[in-house]
Amino acid sequence: MPRRPGQWLVLLRAALVVAAVVVVGVTDFPSSYVPWAWAAVGFFAVVTVLSAALSATELGRAARVRARALLIALDAVVAVGFISVLSYQTGEPYRALYLIPIAEAALRFGLVGGLVSGAVMTGSTIAIDAIGPGLQWRTAFARVLVGVLSGLVIGRLRDTINAERSRVEARAAEAERLRDELGHRVDVLETANRCARALGSSLELDEAFGAFIRELRALVPFERTAIVLLEDGTATTMATAGRGAGEVFPPGNSDPVEGSVLERVLGGKIVVRRDLSRREFPSDDRLLALGLQSELVAPLQLGARTIGMIGLSRERIDAFSEDEVELVALLGRLVATAVQNIRAYEAERRRVEELARLSQLRADFVSLVSHELRSPMAAVIGAARTLQDRWRMLSAAQRESFLALIGDETSRLAALVGDVLDTSRIEAGTFSYRLEEVELGRVVDEAVEAAALAQQEVPVVVSVRGGLPTIRGDRARLRQVLGNLIENAVKYSPEGGEVRVSAVTANGAIRIAVRDAGPGIPRDQQIRIFEKFGRVDVPGASKPGTGLGLFIARSIAEAHGGSLDVSSGVEPGATFTLTLPVGG
Ligand code: ADP
Secondary structure (H helix, E strand, C coil): CCCCHHHHHHHHHHHHHHHHHHHHHHCCCCCCCHHHHHHHHHHHHHHHHHHHHHHHCCCCHHHHHHHHHHHHHHHHHHHHHHHHHCCCCCCCHHHHHHHHHHHHHHHHHHHHHHHHHHHHHHHHHHHHHHHCCCCCHHHHHHHHHHHHHHHHHHHHHHHHHHHHHHHHHHHHHHHHHHHHHHHHHHHHHHHHHHHHHHHCCCCCHHHHHHHHHHHHHHHCCCCEEEEEEEECCEEEEEEEEECCCCCCCCCCCEEECCCCHHHHHCCCCCEEECCHHHCCCCCHHHHHHCCCCEEEEEEEEECCEEEEEEEEEECCCCCCCHHHHHHHHHHHHHHHHHHHHHHHHHHHHHHHHHHHHHHHHHHHHHHHHHHHHHHHHHHHHHHHHHHHHHCCCCCHHHHHHHHHHHHHHHHHHHHHHHHHHHHHHHHHCCCCCCCEEEEHHHHHHHHHHHHHHHCCCCCEEEEECCCCCEEEECHHHHHHHHHHHHHHHHHHCCCCCCEEEEEEEECCEEEEEEECCCCCCCHHHCCHHHCCCCCCCCCCCCCCCCCCHHHHHHHHHHHCCCEEEEEECCCCCEEEEEEEECCC
């Protein structure tokens, strides 16, 4: 089946050629007209073959228009030919053939085509009449009227239909464009949604960023991306992906904000850098070295606050479209919200852990203090009762030993209460010092002697190199610190294990070290023992104590401008080092 109007016209012409053969065959022409009549049929047949050939040929738009005009002109010649050969008699009905080229031209070329061919065809029939059977003005007028009107009406109709068709086509194209755009937006929204879900998929920043970057790749392709957060006034890289991810500004890298691209986005504006070779920022050289030429940097925006930036780089110059700029700005806000949520969660978790730790410390303290108070108290009460009830029955030596026990235990109690009081004063900031000139060498000797006198199981030896200078400080408090360190060393040493106290002066500081041969202190507990109530848990081997001594000792050392530290693990036992500045 023919599909195009041109193909229909070829078929129609072919049918008409057959009809013309029949008509010419049966018509009784005057003998001089017969050759002309067959010539007209032959010409018509040639035109039909030509039209078939043209219709089968693929032509460009302009050539097609020219071919159509040619065929209409040839059809007009055919029509004029037939009208002429049939004009040997007046009132010939085939004269109406002149309307066919008019209709054809009007259909093909609209109003203009209709009017032009109307004028040509009616003019031709009038000329034929004038030459042949003679012109009748009434008939000629009617023919002009019908010819021009046909051209006008058909041409106008065709123009209207064409205009309508163009409008419908334009609307269809617009609808298609809108559908595509809508589809694209839905895709973008879905991917943005996936990005948001990826950001919320973990409460660890690193993991959340990793998942986000994986989704981002599908949404806005990039050769390199980096997420940078503003931390304590520096630009800290949190995550990178793509070119040079592990080498150029890798995660954990910190740079000053001043003069960086982050400073530019801090105002909340997105920065599109079409050509990095203009080298506006120090980072540009390194990005260029990776073959990157353009960059899109969006702020991580929380309300009016910028907490960092997300940067995407590509190897082409001016590689980011407006849609992408808008999208990355939106992603910047998503990332900022995720960062805020994760940080809030982390802060909350730390607080809860700290509260739990404090609450545990308090519970430990209550049980410790009650335990530490109860046992000496029970001993004192027991000894006092025995003395009271059996005074006469006891020998003088037995009385002495009970009284000594009462003395020792009350001293322990007094020391314990003293530690608790000191701690609360340190915390309240009312722990006072009485400053004087202190001969440290003597203080060390006294503390060592006292420890040696108090027990015989653990020998305490002292070595002071080159004597110790005098410093300005609180003698009693410094003695308390050294007493505590040596007491601990003795307490945690096995029987016979030596405690060595050494002191040196170097680089404007006096360093007094107390070393023992005890179990030492695990590295992960070394911070804890200086905290209030901080003790090392050694199941089955714990010694009595409150965990306040080292807290107080470090506070005293720091109040003197010095420090107190521990080292343990390299050699057996633990070494506590008290450092005091000579200037004091
Ligand atoms: P206390 O000895 O009263 O518990 P301290 O504050 O003096 O309190 O010591 C805190 C903790 O540090 C102790 O409970 C103990 O676990 C640990 N410690 C202190 N000195 C030593 C030491 N020389 N060897 C091993 N552990 C020690």
